[in-house]
Amino acid sequence: MAVDEKYQAIAIGASAGGLYALSSLFEQLPAEYPLPVMVIQHRAKDQKELLEEVLQNKCKMIIKQADEKEKIKRGIIYIAPPGYHLLVEQDQTLSLSSDELESFSRPSINVLFETAAEVYREKLIGVILTGANSDGASGVVAIRKNGGLTIAQDPQEAQYPQMPQAAIDNGVDHIWTLKEIQGFLNQLFVQHRNEKD
Amino acid sequence: MSFDASEFRKLLESIRFLYGYDFTDYSEASMKRRVAHFIRGRKINSLEELGRILLRDEDTFEEFIQEVSVTVTEMFRDPSFYKSLRDKVIKRLATYPTIKIWIAGCATGEEVYSIAILLNEYDLLERSIIYATDINQKSLQIAKEGLYPIANMKTYTENYIKAGGKKSFSEYYKAKYDSVLFNKMLRQNVVLSPHNLTADKSFNEFQLIICRNVLIYFNQNLQDKVINLFYESLCPLGFLGLGGKESLLFASRRKYFEEIVKKERIYMKTE
Numbered sequence: 001m002a003v004d005e006k007y008q009a010i011a012i013g014a015s016a017g018g019l020y021a022l023s024s025l026f027e028q029l030p031a032e033y034p035l036p037v038m039v040i041q042h043r044a045k046d047q048k049e050l051l052e053e054v055l056q057n058k059c060k061m062i063i064k065q066a067d068e069k070e071k072i073k074r075g076i077i078y079i080a081p082p083g084y085h086l087l088v089e090q091d092q093t094l095s096l097s098s099d100e101l102e103s104f105s106r107p108s109i110n111v112l113f114e115t116a117a118e119v120y121r122e123k124l125i126g127v128i129l130t131g132a133n134s135d136g137a138s139g140v141v142a143i144r145k146n147g148g149l150t151i152a153q154d155p156q157e158a159q160y161p162q163m164p165q166a167a168i169d170n171g172v173d174h175i176w177t178l179k180e181i182q183g184f185l186n187q188l189f190v191q192h193r194n195e196k197d
Numbered sequence: 198m199s200f201d202a203s204e205f206r207k208l209l210e211s212i213r214f215l216y217g218y219d220f221t222d223y224s225e226a227s228m229k230r231r232v233a234h235f236i237r238g239r240k241i242n243s244l245e246e247l248g249r250i251l252l253r254d255e256d257t258f259e260e261f262i263q264e265v266s267v268t269v270t271e272m273f274r275d276p277s278f279y280k281s282l283r284d285k286v287i288k289r290l291a292t293y294p295t296i297k298i299w300i301a302g303c304a305t306g307e308e309v310y311s312i313a314i315l316l317n318e319y320d321l322l323e324r325s326i327i328y329a330t331d332i333n334q335k336s337l338q339i340a341k342e343g344l345y346p347i348a349n350m351k352t353y354t355e356n357y358i359k360a361g362g363k364k365s366f367s368e369y370y371k372a373k374y375d376s377v378l379f380n381k382m383l384r385q386n387v388v389l390s391p392h393n394l395t396a397d398k399s400f401n402e403f404q405l406i407i408c409r410n411v412l413i414y415f416n417q418n419l420q421d422k423v424i425n426l427f428y429e430s431l432c433p434l435g436f437l438g439l440g441g442k443e444s445l446l447f448a449s450r451r452k453y454f455e456e457i458v459k460k461e462r463i464y465m466k467t468e
């Protein structure tokens with residue numbers, strides 16, 4: 001791996017309408033995608049692993065529910081278990097907590113974004129997708145403060161515009177449609193492959 | 198708020214030195230968030246300042262403990278766990294003349310009443326002793342009172358039913374204004390006492406140990422140590438129940454446990 005790779009990880013937050021948005025982002029990504037992806041999707045506590053199964057059927061990358069203290073690996077999409085916050089530790093492992101709700105949610109996008117920003121700093125990409133609340137809005141601020149890149153789904157396109165709009169109100173680098181975000185994520189892979197050749 | 202790593206370490210070390218509470222092996226990311234939250238709430242400016250305040254002010258330290266020990270809990274949290282206890286564990290417990298149970302990290306006691314209710318429905322409560330422990334004294338006090346917000350009863354009732362409850366849940370408590378008081382009978386054989394998993398030793402031998410949503414706050418090293426403590430505290434063929442996302446994966450003792458219900462993290466000590 002080139003040590004000076006521009007990005008090391010992607011964190012994505014989605015709420016209402018998220019399943020469609022997530023699967024259209026992930027569908028095209030190759031199995032050997034060069035970055036790890038961490039996802040917060042708000043969902044009911046008793047949903048267990050339904051989301052993971054549905055997404056796995058559509059994607060080539062490995063989709064897995066995040067486990068306690070597991071080492072973060074490239075090429076894997078980690079999804080926060082329902083009812084637990086997902087956090088990134090300094091040694092690039094994942095941890096879970098059942099702390100209080102944040103922005104009325106557990107898992108909360110802010111918790112993932114803020115802890116991931118402290119670890120990956122300018123090498124983190126944060127993406128806020130459709131949702132009917134404002135979780136993630138302070139998370140994008142943390143990512144920007146640490147020099148990372150922030151993207152919000154275009155609220156005009158989002159099934160529920162409130163969440164990306166709240167992020168945009170706090171300031172993001174790009175406001176993109178799903179297609180544009182997808183193009184950007186794909187191009188990271190192409191770049192990575194070319195650099196290796 | 199981002200902390201300097203060595204400053205943070207220093208704070209935890211001095212807390213350990215002064216008060217004997219050891220947070221140095223806790224998962225760092227969530228610990229940092231809770232400390233940051235405390236600092237913000239009291240308008241403290243830096244870790245150093247917090248250190249100075251804790252040094253001279255025991256009351257603030259008590260409040261600090263309240264805040265950094267996460268007290269979030271529920272009755273019949275993860276109903277399927279309790280369902281599995283009913284289906285797979287209770288019958289074997291019933292073979293012991295006295296059933297000794299340790300609930301470690303019991304927080305405000307909702308879990309304790311849940312277990313007591315379950316035992317009661319198999320007529321086992323009378324010959325059980327439930328030791329319920331936590332580091333948070335204030336939480337233990339709440340557990341002792343058995344008084345909980347009435348607003349939570351809807352969720353708890355649903356949980357109780359999903360967990361295989363046999364009665365009408367409201368039989369177990371009396372409403373009092375906006376609270377409910379759980380039946381004293383449930384507490385008859387409950388011993389609530391402070392115990393710190395990072396420092397204190399085993400204090401008895403148990404047929405069942407329940408420690409849920411506590412290990413996730415510890416790093417691998419401390420998890421391993423605590424699992425050892427549980428191993429030493431279980432009788433042969435004793436049961437261990439962990440939280441839904443916890444496992445023996447990192448425990449050096451894992452070979453000495455058999456999975457009884459894998460998904461619910463219920464294990465049995467084999468030797």
Ligand SMILES: C[S@@+](CC[C@H](N)C(=O)[O-])C[C@H]1O[C@@H](n2cnc3c(N)ncnc32)[C@H](O)[C@@H]1O
Pocket residue numbers: 098266267268269270271274301302303304305308330331332333336392393394395408409410411414440
């Ligand atoms: C999230 S609560 C879990 C409560 C309950 N077991 C449940 O699953 O709902 C975590 C509890 O662990 C306790 N705890 C944290 N560190 C501890 C330690 N070193 N020894 C004993 N208890 C501890 C906290 O005070 C808190 O009550």
